[in-house]
Amino acid sequence: METSFYRETWADINLDAVADNVADMKKRIPEETALMAVVKANGYGHGALQVARTALANGAEWLAVAIFDEALALRKNGIEAPILVLSPIRPEDAGLAAKYHISLTVFQKEWISMARKADRNEEPVFLHIACDTGMGRIGIRNDKEAEALVEEIGKDRRFVVEGLFTHFATADQDDEAYFNEQYNRFETMIDWIHDLGIHPPVIHCGNSAATLKYPAEGRHLFNMVRYGIAMYGLSPSTEMANKLPFPLKRALSLHSRLVNVKKVEAGSAIGYGATYRAESEEWIGTVPIGYADGWLRALSGSDVLIGGERCRIVGRICMDQFMCRLPHEFPLGTEVTLIGKNGGEEITADGLAQKLQTINYEITCMIHPRVPRVFWKDGKKTGTVNPVLISNMQQ
Ligand SMILES: Cc1ncc(COP(=O)(O)O)c(C=O)c1O
Known part of the structure; x- marks a missing residue:
């Protein structure tokens, strides 16, 4: 691969800073909680592959990206760790995701139905169910949608529900009222899914902000956290900048x-x-x-x-x-x-x-x-x- 460049402008990426930010967070979260390094958008501009390798070498177990192409690029560059695509992908690409063992975000029964009919072989498709607890972006919103989704998933044994997650809209703000509302709603949604007979092994909700704030206060962030901006050494918000539990190193x-x-x-x-x-x-x-x-x-x-x-x-x-x-x-x-x-x-x-x-x-x-x-x-x-x-x- 050609790696030189011929211009007088460049970005330095300090992978030691990324390594320390990951290692410091690993020390902070409970031992049984996995760390998912969020490397979407080319690792927030830092270089997805290099950040992914660094994070994995320093305690991250999972990777997350936003789009399917980003996941495929990591696989094609030799990354073997589990990867979750956080946004919906096209149902017709489910077979390709299975082939490369890339986990997918789902929440619409129609998507499951289309993916079921799409051309694919016997390989399992690993799914994380997204719950819309108040972000208003993607995810199931009520028990009817949960039921319909789980019913559709149940029609094909190649679908494996591996995870359940939500995303917070205000975790970085001082006012915790809306965060608590979302958190409580997530607990209710977990119960719905359990009551439908599905027990996903991985449950996750914490972004950098929630993960920096809550483990010390005993807030349970289930068994995985999604670590993005702080891994790159940046505070999730100006409100949090002076209250970080450990110094973040800018990369x-x-x-x-x-x-x-x-x-x-x-x-x-x-x-x-x-x-x-x-x-x-x-x-x-x-x-x-x-x-x-x-x-x-x-x-x-x-x-x-x-x-x-x-x-x-x-x-x-x-x-x-x-x-x-x-x-x-x-x-x-x-x-x-x-x-x-x-x-x-x-x-x-x-x-x-x-x-x-x-x-x-x-x-x-x-x-x-x-x-x-x-x-x-x-x-x-x-x-x-x-x-x-x-x-x-x-x-
Ligand atoms: C679903 C999801 N999880 C986790 C993250 C990581 O968030 P942060 O960079 O604030 O840690 C993002 C980033 O936007 C996201 O969209």
């Missing part, structure tokens, strides 16, 4: 280099629309990352770090480049930190999220695949992934 930093440095005269225009004019004679640097890399135009006017100093992005961010105002001349090739530490300064995904009025999840996910990921383990570079080059080579 992703984003870097580039100055590819042009020039002194411009007072009044010089910078960028599309000529929206910025130099106030006096100014040093301007050009950085080769733009909105096509996920460095959104809305970040125009925010800071990057160069030589330990905050430098303002001036003018509009272009598709592949932006310009920033420098306090003085810097040599060409000087490193620019977009996320991470540089000298005594730091730019965090949380800070960027605040600027963009979003959440840290969206910041790491928005870093486009054409930004190469460089992986670090035991303090050493272990590999690079450049999806642009790989896809070109496969044509």
